[in-house]
Structure formats: structure tokens, C-alpha cells
Amino acid sequence: MNEEVITLEYLARKAGVSHSTVSRALADSPLVNAETKARIQKLALESGFELNQVARNLKVRATKMIGLVVPEVSNPFYPELVQQVADQARNAGFTLQLQLSGRNQELESACVGSLSGSRADGILIVTGEHGLVARSQVNTLVAAGKPVVVMxxxxxADHFDLVAGDDAAGGRSLAAHLVALGHVRIAVLGKAAHRGAFDRMVGFREELAVRGFPLHPELNIVVENENDVRSGVAKLLGLSAPPTAIFAYQDSLAATVYRQVQQSGLSIPDDISVVGFDNLDLATYLSPRLTTVGTHITPLCSAFVSLLVRRIQGIDPELPPQTIVITPKIIVRESSNSPRSHALLRSKPRAS
Amino acid sequence: MNEEVITLEYLARKAGVSHSTVSRALADSPLVNAETKARIQKLALESGFELNQVARNLKVRATKMIGLVVPEVSNPFYPELVQQVADQARNAGFTLQLQLSGRNQELESACVGSLSGSRADGILIVTGEHGLVARSQVNTLVAAGKPVVVMxxxxxADHFDLVAGDDAAGGRSLAAHLVALGHVRIAVLGKAAHRGAFDRMVGFREELAVRGFPLHPELNIVVENENDVRSGVAKLLGLSAPPTAIFAYQDSLAATVYRQVQQSGLSIPDDISVVGFDNLDLATYLSPRLTTVGTHITPLCSAFVSLLVRRIQGIDPELPPQTIVITPKIIVRESSNSPRSHALLRSKPRAS
DNA sequence: TCCGGCATTGCAATCGTGTGCAGAGGGGGA
DNA sequence: TCCCCCTCTGCACACGATTGCAATGCCGGA
Incomplete structure (x- = not known):
């Protein structure tokens, strides 16, 4: 077994040339003689040579890698994004370094840290419910000229590039949709406001108010976990005048709502409409398929990646921080319909 | 603005020492005087110094990164795995480099290629339906001493480390479960055999035969896509003697089966039992929750990562290639139950 | 015959760290 | 006083690649 490490130098000795020539030959430089080049390339192939990318990266001061920071990947919202970003990055000639910042983004700063230090040419950060935890770090990096884009x-967000979906607009269109169907008593299943305000819920409530049916306090349920969802739905269904529609602020919550509603012997959408937000794959697995709001994720990721790539390439370095907003669109499926009479609803049996 | 790159050398000049001392100080080496060390560390912090990891990697011949190759991440099967591997890797002090080999693993070789060349200290490859596409590449790498583990x-798999779930055993327990419930006419919704044989289906059929109810050909449906599933289920339900239970070889397919069955006005599990395989999150979102088979993913990933780490650390380099098999377990939920009489089943209305 | 230019190759510096080894300086014991 | 040892620091090389510049040899034209 040959223990010697295969380097340019090694190939050079084998081929009887200098390592510079080998380097140029493998880079297909026109500076080296055609036959020499062919001979060296053949030799490299035969000896199973692999260029040490780390050394190369050091010399050329670039890694052709971009770091992607995402809270987690078991919540079905993120994987699709990762997939798209990975594809886009590959098209641009970059590979991906994935960092999970944790459900509560407790590791976000650590992730960003491990990505800087010249390991990644640029950094993409997807925030979670807590907003941009590593804000000061990002500001420092951006000030130092490191390409960073936040989603x-x-x-x-004055000091860095930002790509965001317009959640408020999405919330508004859901509300408009339900009101247009004839719903009046509409419940909201939401989360206590992290990151300032949860725009999708704010937009939803705004639109309800505009349309003349402001959210009734007893129909506003705050949930933090699965159990809250179950008890919340139970509470709603137990009201003397139950809602005819429920807005769950995430598709994954809507799934739980489904189970709870259907276990109570009620039918979606005949007895009660349910709408979600995110347009996960899950939304089409549910039965009936879920009406929801989703950003067309391709343009979103496209903006995300191409903005970063632009920064990395360093064309117009004076380009001020950008904020790109993408408006999501409502996807109407079978889980929302016009309300039937309340009498019918209340006469239905309820599971013990 | 200070355009000078901040390096050890820069700090050294500022502190009036040599770059070696700075290097040692930042590594908290006992070789440097306590006060000097403190002074240098303080200075480094103030100037926002970041160690150039690429240079370091070159010098120490290690990157503390492991590459993870996964077919895709939009199919809900993989994200959980990625999450676990990422966590395990972080615990072991490694960061993750994610590579997507594509739904059909068409990029698998390219992924492995971009991971070798000293970019990653070790490589984890999760195969897809097509098995190990980059097999010869893996053999070469392993022969060259590069740590690689395949899942x-x-x-x-004689020449490299392998971690696998025992799909056949899982299939057998599903079959046993259904037969024990009293099912006799059981349908299988499977895929044409990629990668030799699709063990979960093989195991399922074996066990059926052992129990005395070999799979009837008309109840064996081969599907390649969503549409096949729909038409397949329709065909099954249209039989003069429809099955009382359906085994879908993947949870995600079971979801489609659900919709088709429920749209036909039939109830799960009262009219027909449905079981899946994989135990995705999805399985609990469905209603009723899906009976399925799943590997407890934590030990699986644990074996996966720790085997690789062991190779990276290079303790007992003579350790022969390992094959670790993990037996999955059946998770019984509400989608499977004893069959009711066929008369009732056939008298049910069917949606137009 | 001489010279200029072109094609090709090698030399050597460089990227930023890590580290073996030598050397400086100081303190303590004989 | 001398010497040894211990603590600390710096020199210099190495990691493996890229690349500007110099050098070589050859050919053709004057």
C-alpha cells in the first residue's frame, strides 16, 4: 500500500515536471503544452488524484460554499425551503452547509459563528418565531463586508438584506375569503405574539374588522402546544354559538384541529370550515384538502439565493441593503365552504 | 475603514509579540504567560478577530465537518433523519455539510465527489430507491482510508460500513398484526422492485403465506405515482370481494389511500383497515392516525454517526467493515381494526 | 549570423495557521 | 560564583495549492 499523500508535488515528480505545470495542466490552462497537459491529466486520473480543496480555498480566498441557517427541519415548513435553496445554490456553483439553529433558535449565534471565519463565502439565515436572534452578529459581519441575507x-432591517413573505397580506386574503363565503363567526387559533407581532394573525383580524366582523374575544384562542389546540377547539365547539370557521395560524396546527373536529362527529367543511397557513405538503394529504395560504417558494428562494450570490460576487459593492417582500397567495381547497344553518350544527351528536 | 485583514500576524504586531505566541494564546496553551495570554485574548476580542478556519483546516488536516448525502428533503421521510444526524454530529463536535443527491439519486456521485478532496472529514450516505449509485466511488474512497458510512x-456491502433497518421484519410484523385482527383478504400497494427487492413488501408477503393467507394476485397493486394509487384503490374497491385491509408501502402513499377510500364513502378502520410504513410525522396527522412501522430513529442515527466518528478518529484502523441492522417496531394506531362483515361493506354508498 | 518574439516551463512567494526546536532570561541550589 | 533547570517566546518550516515573473529554447526574418 502506498502511504504517500497524492499532491500536485507527487504528480509533478511522477511526470518529471514542476508542480506549477501540474496545477496549470489540471486547470486546463492554455499556457501548457497540449501533449504535456494530456499526459498529466491522464496520470492524475490513474493515480486517483484529488485536489485538496482546503488548500485551494486558502489560496483563492473562497470556498464556493454557502451556509444556510434554519431553525429545524422536522417541522415540515423548512425542508421544502432547504430543497429549493440547495438546488438554486448548486445551479450557481455553490454547495450547501446546513446549520440547524434549534427550535427556539438557541443555537443561532453559534451557527453563524461556525459559518464565518472564512468557512462559507456567504450566509443565509432563516429566522424563526423569535426573529433574528443573532442580530448584532449579523450587523458586525455585514459591516465587515461579509455577504449575509436574512429571510x-x-x-x-436597515443594515442588511432581507427577504420576507408578506404574511399580513396572506392573513387578509384568508379573512376576505371566509367572509365572502358568508362566515360571520370566525375563530382564530394563534400564538402569543413572538417577534413583535405575528403578522398573519394581525392581517387576518384587520381584514375581519374592515369587513365589519371584528374578532370576538371568545373566538380568539391562544395556543402554545398540541394540548392547547385540543382544548381550544373543544372550548370553541362547546360555545352556545360555535364558530362556523376556524383559522389555524399554521398548517400543522390545522391538522390537529381536523382530528379534534372530526372526532367530535362534525364534518369539514359542511359543519365547519378550517383554513391554515403555509401550504405545506401536508395540506394536500389532509382530507378534505386544506385551504391555506402559501408563498410560491421558488421565487422566494430564488431571490434569497441570487441576492446572496450577487453580494458574494461583489458587483456594485455600494448597493444598499435590500428588502424584498413577496406576496403569498391563497390556495382554496375543499376545507372551506359556505356555512350551513347553525341549527343543524348544534343538533349534531358530539363524541363523549 | 480599515481594509487590512485581521490575522494572527496583525494581532501579533499590535501586541508586540510573534504570531506563534498569539496562536498559542488563543488556543489557551499553558506555554504562554498568563498575563500575556489575557492581554492577547482581550485584544483579539476587541478587534473582532476571527480565526481563518480554512488555513487551520489545511494545517491540521481536518475540517471537523461531515458530509451528509440524502436523496431529497421534501419527501417527509428524510428531514427527521437530517435533524437527528445534525444533532448527533454537533454533539461530537462536527458540523454538517448537506448534499442532496436528487430524487433519483442522479447527483449522488457528484455529491460524494464534492465532499471528498479533504472537504469533509467523513461522509455519510443515505441511499434511496436505487441503492448505492456511487458504489465504485465509495469503494475507492474506503480503500484510500476515507471514513464513509452508508445507510x-x-x-x-462487504467493503464498507453499513447501517440499515430490517424492513423485512417490519413487513412481517404488519402482516402478523392484520392477520391477528382477523383479516383474510389483504391488499398490498407496492412499487416495482427497485434495488433488488423491496424488503418490506417481501417480508409482508412471506408472513402472509406463513400464516396461511398467501397474497392473491388481484390484490397486489403495483404503483409508481399518485395516479396509480388512486386507480389502484378504485380497482380494489370495485372488486366483487374487496379487501378488508390495505398495506401501503409508504406512509405518504397511505395518505393518498385515505383520501380515495374516504371519498368513496367508506370509513377507516370500520370498513377497511389501512397500514403504512415509515412512521412519519404525517402518520399522526392523518385521521384516524395511521398504524405503521417505524424505526426508532435516534438509535439508528446514533449508530450511523458514531460509527463514522469512530472511523474518523482512527482508533483500531483494522476494524473490518461493519453491518449494523436495526429492527423497526410496529406502531398500532386507530387505522387498523378487526374487519366487519362484507355485506355491510358492500352495501355502503359510493361517491360518484 | 544575430536578434526578437513566441511557446512553454520553473522559481519562488503567498494564503493564515500550527508546532518542533532553540534560545533567552531568571531563580535557586551547591 | 557557577550551573542547571524551568518558564516563556520567537524562528522557521510545513500544510497544498495558485500565480506573477523570469528563464529557457526554438524558430523565423533581416
Whole structure:
């Protein structure tokens, strides 16, 4: 077994040339003689040579890698994004370094840290419910000229590039949709406001108010976990005048709502309409398929990646921080319909 | 603005020492005087110094990164795995480099290629339906001493480390479960055999035969896509003696089966039982929750990562290639139950 | 015959760290 | 006083590649 490490130098000795020539030959430089080049390339192939990318990276001061920071990947919202970003990055000639910042983004700073230090040519950060945890770090990096783009809603994003979906608009269109169907008593299943305000819920409520049916306090349920969802739905169904529609602020919550509603012997959408937000794959697995709001994720990721690549390439370095907002669109499926009479609803049996 | 790159050398000049001392100080080496060390560390912090990891990697011949190759991440099967591997890797002090080999693993070789060349200290490859596409590449790498571990079922894995779930055993327990419930006419919704044989289906059929109810050909449906599933289920339900239970070889397919069955006005599990395989999150979102088979993913990933780490650390380099098999377990939920009488089943209305 | 230019190759510096080894300086014991 | 040892620091090389510049040899034209 040959223990010697195969380097340019090694190939050079074998081929009887200098390592510079080998380097140029493998880079297909026109500076080296055609036959020599062919001979060296053949030799490299035969000896199973692999260029040491780390050394190369050091010399050329670039890694052709971009770091992607995402809270987690078991929540079905993120994988699709990762997939798209990975594809886009590959098209641009970059490979991906994935970092999970944790469900509560407790590792976000650590992730960003491990990505800087010249390991990644640029960094993409997808925020979670807590907003941009590593804000000061990002500011420092950007000030130092490191390409960074953030995705998610962050207030006062004056100092860095931001790509965000317009959640408020999405919320408004859901509300408009339900009201147009004839719903009056509409419940909201939401989360206590992290990151300033949860725009999708705010937009939803705004639109309800505009349309003349402001959200009734007893129909506003705050949930933090699965159990809250179950008890919340139970509470709603137990009201003397139950809602005819429920807006769950995430598709994954809507799934739980489904189970709870259907276990109570009620039918979606005949007895009660349910709408979600995110347009996960899950939304089409549910039965009936879920009406929801989703950003067309391709343009979103496209903006995300191409903005970063632009920064990395360093064309117009004076380009001020950008904020790109993408408006999501409502996807109407079978889980929302016009309300039937309340009498019918209340006469239905309820599971013990 | 200070355009000078901040390096050890820069700090050294500022502190009036040599770059060696700075290097040692930042590594908290006992070789440097306590006060000097403190002074240098303080200075480094103030100037926002970041160690150039690429240079370091070159010098120490290690990157503390492991590459993870996964077919895709939009199919809900993989994200959980990625999450676990990422966590395990972080615990072991490694960061993750994610590479997507594509739904049909068409990029698998390219992924492995971009991971070798000293970019990653070790490589984890999760195969897809096509088995180990980059097999020869893996053999070469392993022969060259590069740490590589493969997950998935691969035949003749004599030359490299392999971690696999025992799909056949899972299939057998599903069959046993259904037969024990009293089912006799059981349908299988499977895929044409990629990668030799699709063990979960093989195991399922074996066990049926052992129990005395070999699979009837008309109840064996081969599907390649969503549409096949729909038409397949329709065909099954249209039989003069429809099955009382359906085994879908993947949870995600079971979801489609659900919709088709429920749209036909039939109830799960009262009219027909449905079981899946994989135990995705999805399985609990469905209603009723899906009976399925799943590997407890934590030990699986644990074996996966720790085997690789062991190779990276290079303790007992003579350790022969390992094959670790993990037996999945059946998770009984509400989608499977004893069959009711066929008369009732056939008298049910069917949606137009 | 001489010279200029072109094609090709090698030399050597460089990227930023890590580290073996030598050397400086100081303190303590004989 | 001398010497040894211990603590600390710096020199210099190495990691494996890229690349500007110099050098070589050859050919053709004057």
C-alpha cells in the first residue's frame, strides 16, 4: 500500500515536471503544452488524484460554499425551503452547509459563528418565531463586508438584506375569503405574539374588522402546544354559538384541529370550515384538502439565493441593503365552504 | 475603514509579540504567560478577530465537518433523519455539510465527489430507491482510508460500513398484526422492485403465506405515482370481494389511500383497515392516525454517526467493515381494526 | 549570423495557521 | 560564583495549492 499523500508535488515528480505545470495542466490552462497537459491529466486520473480543496480555498480566498441557517427541519415548513435553496445554490456553483439553529433558535449565534471565519463565502439565515436572534452578529459581519441575507420578518432591517413573505397580506386574503363565503363567526387559533407581532394573525383580524366582523374575544384562542389546540377547539365547539370557521395560524396546527373536529362527529367543511397557513405538503394529504395560504417558494428562494450570490460576487459593492417582500397567495381547497344553518350544527351528536 | 485583514500576524504586531505566541494564546496553551495570554485574548476580542478556519483546516488536516448525502428533503421521510444526524454530529463536535443527491439519486456521485478532496472529514450516505449509485466511488474512497458510512439496504456491502433497518421484519410484523385482527383478504400497494427487492413488501408477503393467507394476485397493486394509487384503490374497491385491509408501502402513499377510500364513502378502520410504513410525522396527522412501522430513529442515527466518528478518529484502523441492522417496531394506531362483515361493506354508498 | 518574439516551463512567494526546536532570561541550589 | 533547570517566546518550516515573473529554447526574418 502506498502511504504517500497524492499532491500536485507527487504528480509533478511522477511526470518529471514542476508542480506549477501540474496545477496549470489540471486547470486546463492554455499556457501548457497540449501533449504535456494530456499526459498529466491522464496520470492524475490513474493515480486517483484529488485536489485538496482546503488548500485551494486558502489560496483563492473562497470556498464556493454557502451556509444556510434554519431553525429545524422536522417541522415540515423548512425542508421544502432547504430543497429549493440547495438546488438554486448548486445551479450557481455553490454547495450547501446546513446549520440547524434549534427550535427556539438557541443555537443561532453559534451557527453563524461556525459559518464565518472564512468557512462559507456567504450566509443565509432563516429566522424563526423569535426573529433574528443573532442580530448584532449579523450587523458586525455585514459591516465587515461579509455577504449575509436574512429571510423572515425582522423589524428595522436597515443594515442588511432581507427577504420576507408578506404574511399580513396572506392573513387578509384568508379573512376576505371566509367572509365572502358568508362566515360571520370566525375563530382564530394563534400564538402569543413572538417577534413583535405575528403578522398573519394581525392581517387576518384587520381584514375581519374592515369587513365589519371584528374578532370576538371568545373566538380568539391562544395556543402554545398540541394540548392547547385540543382544548381550544373543544372550548370553541362547546360555545352556545360555535364558530362556523376556524383559522389555524399554521398548517400543522390545522391538522390537529381536523382530528379534534372530526372526532367530535362534525364534518369539514359542511359543519365547519378550517383554513391554515403555509401550504405545506401536508395540506394536500389532509382530507378534505386544506385551504391555506402559501408563498410560491421558488421565487422566494430564488431571490434569497441570487441576492446572496450577487453580494458574494461583489458587483456594485455600494448597493444598499435590500428588502424584498413577496406576496403569498391563497390556495382554496375543499376545507372551506359556505356555512350551513347553525341549527343543524348544534343538533349534531358530539363524541363523549 | 480599515481594509487590512485581521490575522494572527496583525494581532501579533499590535501586541508586540510573534504570531506563534498569539496562536498559542488563543488556543489557551499553558506555554504562554498568563498575563500575556489575557492581554492577547482581550485584544483579539476587541478587534473582532476571527480565526481563518480554512488555513487551520489545511494545517491540521481536518475540517471537523461531515458530509451528509440524502436523496431529497421534501419527501417527509428524510428531514427527521437530517435533524437527528445534525444533532448527533454537533454533539461530537462536527458540523454538517448537506448534499442532496436528487430524487433519483442522479447527483449522488457528484455529491460524494464534492465532499471528498479533504472537504469533509467523513461522509455519510443515505441511499434511496436505487441503492448505492456511487458504489465504485465509495469503494475507492474506503480503500484510500476515507471514513464513509452508508445507510440503507445495499447488497454485498462487504467493503464498507453499513447501517440499515430490517424492513423485512417490519413487513412481517404488519402482516402478523392484520392477520391477528382477523383479516383474510389483504391488499398490498407496492412499487416495482427497485434495488433488488423491496424488503418490506417481501417480508409482508412471506408472513402472509406463513400464516396461511398467501397474497392473491388481484390484490397486489403495483404503483409508481399518485395516479396509480388512486386507480389502484378504485380497482380494489370495485372488486366483487374487496379487501378488508390495505398495506401501503409508504406512509405518504397511505395518505393518498385515505383520501380515495374516504371519498368513496367508506370509513377507516370500520370498513377497511389501512397500514403504512415509515412512521412519519404525517402518520399522526392523518385521521384516524395511521398504524405503521417505524424505526426508532435516534438509535439508528446514533449508530450511523458514531460509527463514522469512530472511523474518523482512527482508533483500531483494522476494524473490518461493519453491518449494523436495526429492527423497526410496529406502531398500532386507530387505522387498523378487526374487519366487519362484507355485506355491510358492500352495501355502503359510493361517491360518484 | 544575430536578434526578437513566441511557446512553454520553473522559481519562488503567498494564503493564515500550527508546532518542533532553540534560545533567552531568571531563580535557586551547591 | 557557577550551573542547571524551568518558564516563556520567537524562528522557521510545513500544510497544498495558485500565480506573477523570469528563464529557457526554438524558430523565423533581416
Amino acid at each position: 423572515g420578518w425582522v423589524e428595522d | 440503507g439496504w445495499v447488497e454485498d
